[in-house]
Amino acid sequence: MKITDIKTHFLKEWRTLLIVVVETDEGIYGLGESGLTSREYAVEGMIRDLKSLLIGQDPFRIEHLWQTMWRSGFHPSGQVLSSAIAAIDLALHDIKGKALGVPVYELLGGSTREKVLSYCHIGGDTPQETLEAARNAVSEGWKVLRWEPSYKPDMVMRGRWAVDKAIEEFRLLRAELGPDIELVFDAHTKLTPTEATYFCRQVEEFRPMFVEDPLRSEFAEGYTGLRQQTSVPLAAGEQLANKWQFRPFVEQNLIDYARIDLCIAGGLTEAKKIAGQCETHMIDLAVHNPIGPISTAACLHLNLSSPNVLVQELPRRPGECVPDLIATDQIWEDGWLTCLGEPGLGVTLQAEALENYPFTHEHLPILKRKDGSFANW
Known part of the structure; x- marks a missing residue:
């Protein structure tokens, strides 16, 4: 089995979401999700950078692929990279579970x-x-x-x-x-x-x-x-x-x-x-x-x-x-x-419903203190 494509989908329901679909040459796909809310464009860009490392690779080699994604850029990175890896990693576990006929746990x-x-x-x-x-x-x-x-x-x-x-x-x-x-x-x-x-x-x-x-x-x-x-x-x-x-x-x-x-x-x-x-x-x-x-x-x-x-x-x-x-x-x-x-993860995608959740980029709430300085949300 080989990875053939990685697709990203932006959507908005009660909050903005970024879903990742990893596809294989055997027709088995895996689903993942990124958690860096309001920074979806940055994560999507990182996934685009990682994609060329993964096409043609064996999706069962999850640990090896994780190490490759994390370390191949040489410079240790932070939440944008880890969120991109997270979405792909979940999808790889989903693929492996589906291929073996067992739940991820x-x-x-x-x-x-x-x-x-x-x-x-x-x-x-x-x-x-x-x-x-x-x-x-x-x-x-x-x-x-x-x-x-x-x-x-x-x-x-x-x-x-x-x-x-x-x-x-x-x-x-x-x-x-x-x-x-x-x-x-x-x-x-x-x-x-x-x-x-x-x-x-x-x-x-x-x-x-x-x-x-x-x-x-x-x-x-x-x-x-x-x-x-x-x-x-x-x-x-x-x-x-x-x-x-x-x-x-x-x-x-x-x-x-x-x-x-x-x-x-x-x-x-x-x-x-x-x-x-x-x-x-x-x-x-x-x-x-x-x-x-x-x-x-x-x-x-x-x-x-x-x-x-x-x-x-x-x-x-x-x-x-x-x-x-x-x-x-x-x-x-x-x-x-x-x-x-x-x-797998027990989740399946009904792709035709993607159009029901049009994406609009949103920043998280911007709070300030009484003096006008920034406050965490």
């Missing part, structure tokens, strides 16, 4: 569990609106709820106001929902070290499952100080591109949970290695999965095959994102995600 060592706990996204303009969203989610069967700091319509990020609002939301949700519903707060790198410390200490009594990205990922050493000042479990990693970038967070025990994004951090090949790093430090996976159904499938197969798993992000359940375009064997029930075990 069998290629990764077989299943370690039957299903994976998942969490949804909630939120509101006021604490009362967030509470109402939480009530609705729990009534649908969700066991874990996630939300993030708010900002106002003028796009100004008011740190202390956002922190105080989130503390009140924690108080309301824990009081109403009781101890059995898990609460996840994604600070989304919006907070300063002072704000993050204050916030984490204030919500300790409400027992978060974890607080995610309280600080910017470039500032790994900042987590050292934060760890010394709070008992709240910390999670990070969604912006990281590879095992080397994860290394200080893992080896210095700066996090409790690893937010690996398979569509940014080099695909399943690299994610499995990061998961192994994490296992040696008793760090569980809480994978970052904010985009489409191919990403969801890849995350699910990683989680089904890994011993150290906490939860999987799931903002859209099976059938809720591009359902006419991507068919999937995923099953969600009562807060848990699993699949039927169809060959």
